Amino acid sequence: xxxxxxxxxxxxxxxxxxxxxxxxxxxxxxxxxxxxxxxxxxxxxxxxxxxxxxxxxxxxxxxxxxxxxxxxxxxxxxxxxxxxxxxxxxxxxxxxxxxxxxxxxxxxxxxxxxxxxxxxxxxxxxxxxxxxxxxxxxxxxxxxxxxxxxxxxxxxxxxxxxxxxxxxxxxxxxxxxxxxxxxxxxxxxxxxxxxxxxxxxxxxxxxxxxxxxxxxxxxxxxxxxxxxxxxxxxxxxxxxxxxxxxxxxxxxxxxxxxxxxxxxxxxxxxxxxxxxxxxxxxxxxxxxxxxxxxxxxxxxxxxxxxxxxxxxxxxxxxxxxxxxxxxxxxxxxxxxxxxxxxxxxxxxxxxxxxxxxxxxxxxxxxxxxxxxxxxxxxxxxxxxxxxxxxxxxxxxxxxxxx
Amino acid sequence: xxxxxxxxxxxxxxxxxxxxxxxxxxxxxxxxxxxxxxxxxxxxxxxxxxxxxxxxxxxxxxxxxxxxxxxxxxxxxxxxxxxxxxxxxxxxxxxxxxxxxxxxxxxxxxxxxxxxxxxxxxxxxxxxxxxxxxxxxxxxxxxxxxxxxxxxxxxxxxxxxxxxxxxxxxxxxxxxxxxxxxxxxxxxxxxxxxxxxxxxxxxxxxxxxxxxxxxxxxxxxxxxxxxxxxxxxxxxxxxxxxxxxxxxxxxxxxxxxxxxxxxxxxxxxxxxxxxxxxxxxxxxxxxxxxxxxxxxxxxxxxxxxxxxxxxxxxxxxxxxxxxxxxxxxxxxxxxxxxxxxxxxxxxxxxxxxxxxxxxxxxxxxxxxxxxxxxxxxxxxxxxxxxxxxxxxxxxxxxxxxx
Numbered sequence: 001x002x003x004x005x006x007x008x009x010x011x012x013x014x015x016x017x018x019x020x021x022x023x024x025x026x027x028x029x030x031x032x033x034x035x036x037x038x039x040x041x042x043x044x045x046x047x048x049x050x051x052x053x054x055x056x057x058x059x060x061x062x063x064x065x066x067x068x069x070x071x072x073x074x075x076x077x078x079x080x081x082x083x084x085x086x087x088x089x090x091x092x093x094x095x096x097x098x099x100x101x102x103x104x105x106x107x108x109x110x111x112x113x114x115x116x117x118x119x120x121x122x123x124x125x126x127x128x129x130x131x132x133x134x135x136x137x138x139x140x141x142x143x144x145x146x147x148x149x150x151x152x153x154x155x156x157x158x159x160x161x162x163x164x165x166x167x168x169x170x171x172x173x174x175x176x177x178x179x180x181x182x183x184x185x186x187x188x189x190x191x192x193x194x195x196x197x198x199x200x201x202x203x204x205x206x207x208x209x210x211x212x213x214x215x216x217x218x219x220x221x222x223x224x225x226x227x228x229x230x231x232x233x234x235x236x237x238x239x240x241x242x243x244x245x246x247x248x249x250x251x252x253x254x255x256x257x258x259x260x261x262x263x264x265x266x267x268x269x270x271x272x273x274x275x276x277x278x279x280x281x282x283x284x285x286x287x288x289x290x291x292x293x294x295x296x297x298x299x300x301x302x303x304x305x306x307x308x309x310x311x312x313x314x315x316x317x318x319x320x321x322x323x324x325x326x327x328x329x330x331x332x333x334x335x336x337x338x339x340x341x342x343x344x345x346x347x348x349x350x351x352x353x354x355x356x357x358x359x360x361x362x363x364x365x366x367x368x369x370x371x372x373x374x375x376x377x378x379x380x381x382x383x384x385x386x387x388x389x390x391x392x393x394x395x396x397x398x399x400x401x402x
Numbered sequence: 403x404x405x406x407x408x409x410x411x412x413x414x415x416x417x418x419x420x421x422x423x424x425x426x427x428x429x430x431x432x433x434x435x436x437x438x439x440x441x442x443x444x445x446x447x448x449x450x451x452x453x454x455x456x457x458x459x460x461x462x463x464x465x466x467x468x469x470x471x472x473x474x475x476x477x478x479x480x481x482x483x484x485x486x487x488x489x490x491x492x493x494x495x496x497x498x499x500x501x502x503x504x505x506x507x508x509x510x511x512x513x514x515x516x517x518x519x520x521x522x523x524x525x526x527x528x529x530x531x532x533x534x535x536x537x538x539x540x541x542x543x544x545x546x547x548x549x550x551x552x553x554x555x556x557x558x559x560x561x562x563x564x565x566x567x568x569x570x571x572x573x574x575x576x577x578x579x580x581x582x583x584x585x586x587x588x589x590x591x592x593x594x595x596x597x598x599x600x601x602x603x604x605x606x607x608x609x610x611x612x613x614x615x616x617x618x619x620x621x622x623x624x625x626x627x628x629x630x631x632x633x634x635x636x637x638x639x640x641x642x643x644x645x646x647x648x649x650x651x652x653x654x655x656x657x658x659x660x661x662x663x664x665x666x667x668x669x670x671x672x673x674x675x676x677x678x679x680x681x682x683x684x685x686x687x688x689x690x691x692x693x694x695x696x697x698x699x700x701x702x703x704x705x706x707x708x709x710x711x712x713x714x715x716x717x718x719x720x721x722x723x724x725x726x727x728x729x730x731x732x733x734x735x736x737x738x739x740x741x742x743x744x745x746x747x748x749x750x751x752x753x754x755x756x757x758x759x760x761x762x763x764x765x766x767x768x769x770x771x772x773x774x775x776x777x778x779x780x781x782x783x784x785x786x787x788x789x790x791x792x793x794x795x796x797x798x799x800x801x802x803x804x
Contacts, residue, residue, distance in 0.1 A: 058677025114718030252682025262686025275460025280654025284664025
């Protein structure tokens with residue numbers, strides 16, 4: 001009998017750290033916090049169109065969207081950023097209804113340059129409005145046909161490095177160019193990334209918390225198969241989607257021992273999902289880990305007014321009168337956290353974001369990228385490829401060519 | 403040794419059918435397809451405001467939202483329907499920015515009448531605009547404090563029957579009243595429900611497919627712990643959220659033998675999530691069932707144009723030129739389905755919706771309600787309560803009163 005499996009499957013923290021350190025040489029996202037943003041900012045200042053439409057899918061849109069929709073409700077931007085991701089014609093035409101196409105900058109993003117959805121949408125848009133150097137920006141690998149198209153037509157192209165994968169590209173030109181165009185402070189985004197990166201690679205607090213969490217998830221992966229994020233602000237809904245892609249596509253893999261790996265990502269929004277998925281967390285099978293994300297200061301002081309007449313006497317929730325909604329939503333988070341901590345067998349942690357700004361969302365997202373890389377090393381998988389989706393692409397191509 | 407468990411846990415189809423038939427006497431949603439809608443339609447015709455704002459959370463908003471957002475991209479409604487669900491102040495104020503409050507009908511929905519989020523929002527709105535019989539509609543149980551408030555202030559109130567639970571209330575006044583106000587054909591919704599209900603209770607095709615699927619899910623619940631819906635149209639995004647609540651809150655329960663039950667609901671949108679969660683389905687642990695939902699006719703003939711010059715020669719996806727986006731998205735669904743069917747150990751089925759209208763979305767939703775009821779009977783749980791979330795509500799109340 002032969003058994004070839006690598007028995008030392010769960011490595012020591014030191015070994016994992018060394019491997020992550022080695023990864024910095026070849027995996028591009030680690031270096032992004034330290035890039036020079038001058039060219040991006042100079043170019044963004046030249047864009048004067050009212051609408052910015054990002055045409056891109058998956059890693060080409062989810063990151064910028066997460067940051068923009070986090071910041072949007074508490075900021076006023078002069079330009080509007082829109083994302084055309086899908087080929088659903090109802091969605092496309094519904095989105096375009098509210099847009100003046102002649103006052104729009106089109107940002108076409110595809111790492112490979114041949115993403116079927118993005119190229120099909122680009123061709124459709126080209127039939128509605130003339131696409132030229134005055135209204136188009138292209139972001140792709142230097143060697144792609146899309147970059148060639150840009151060069152042939154004198155359109156500004158930003159090169160995406162080959163070693164920056166789509167779902168790790170939010171802090172590359174993929175995210176920074178469209179965000180800079182609407183006025184997001186991209187240097188402050190990178191400051192947040194640097195804070196986390198330095199702490200991690202100097203084995204500071206972010207290293208300690210990240211490796212501890214990764215180890216827990218890996219050591220208990222058979223028991224806890226679902227990793228739930230419960231975000232207590234609607235402004236984190238797109239962050240949730242970004243996390244699902246990062247997590248699922250990086251960690252749903254066959255490892256070096258030929259064993260299927262996966263911790264399923266699930267996302268919730270509070271307080272809405274207290275009225276939905278929470279019941280299943282509490283009374284269902286105990287196979288879930290829950291991470292709560294709270295925002296301390298939503299920069300909003302809207303108050304639930306105190307009734308001055310007896311008009312509302314028959315209505316409930318007297319005790320919320322005089323509270324700010326900011327206080328109420330955080331109390332709801334605290335009560336839900338408490339109700340889960342009171343159970344046995346539901347591991348739970350809490351991430352508190354100080355306030356709504358570039359620095360804080362970047363810290364959160366860069367730390368999640370490091371967490372996924374760390375788990376990838378523990379699981380002995382390649383966190384940076386996506387071999388499982390190639391089969392479907394080939395089938396589609398054959399169907400369409402037939 | 404004593405062992406008190408009920409060994410005949412998985413009942414026969416006949417026994418399940420009899421129990422479901424018995425449930426019709428006490429569970430209100432079964433009767434909703436047969437209600438008289440005259441009062442709702444007559445009242446809805448009197449509403450002339452431009453915006454309709456539903457204030458409600460969970461079961462009070464998810465159903466109407468699913469139907470409205472399914473129909474919206476392919477229909478033109480004179481009024482705009484908005485949903486205020488959360489107490490996140492950023493979301494509240496961002497939503498209200500685009501609304502003329504003096505030209506708004508407020509539909510306040512809370513089954514119990516004391517939902518903390520809904521009542522807090524209602525009080526806040528009352529401080530922005532005078533709420534009276536001319537701009538407010540209330541939907542609640544007859545005995546609630548909210549209905550009392552309506553009666554005291556001469557505001558129109560619709561009674562929600564006590565035996566219709568929130569997540570089964572989409573075809574009651576909870577969903578029908580706001581939908582009728584914007585011009586949705588609510589009788590055609592009920593026609594879709596009737597079609598499914600009659601087929602089910604006459605043991606026709608909907609009975610056969612539903613009980614077969616429920617039995618499969620229950621018999622394999624230890625192996626397949628995640629029930630994934632992969633919807634191939636963005637217009638089904640809110641349907642996906644409705645399904646999560648229906649599924650998680652109904653089925654995440656302790657059963658009559660004291661055993662925790664749960665099949666975790668996960669939702670995806672195609673083609674976007676081909677670039678995200680799909681990798682994990684294909685290469686990750688094989689613990690997922692996937693249901694694809696396709697829409698045959700999106701009522702949209704937007705074509706990807708055929709290039710007439712050589713301008714686009716460096717771009718890929720030549721073979722999508724001349725296709726409609728409607729064809730492309732369905733081919734993408736077919737290719738993804740095929741790529742999953744080519745794997746072993748990923749059970750998969752396909753629901754095809756004929757077209758985008760009231761009849762078809764109602765059929766889908768009513769059938770999902772029956773599926774959940776059927777699974778509930780197999781699992782020997784109460785699918786209609788939500789005891790797990792009460793503890794958090796008590797903690798919150800104590801925190802706020804302190």
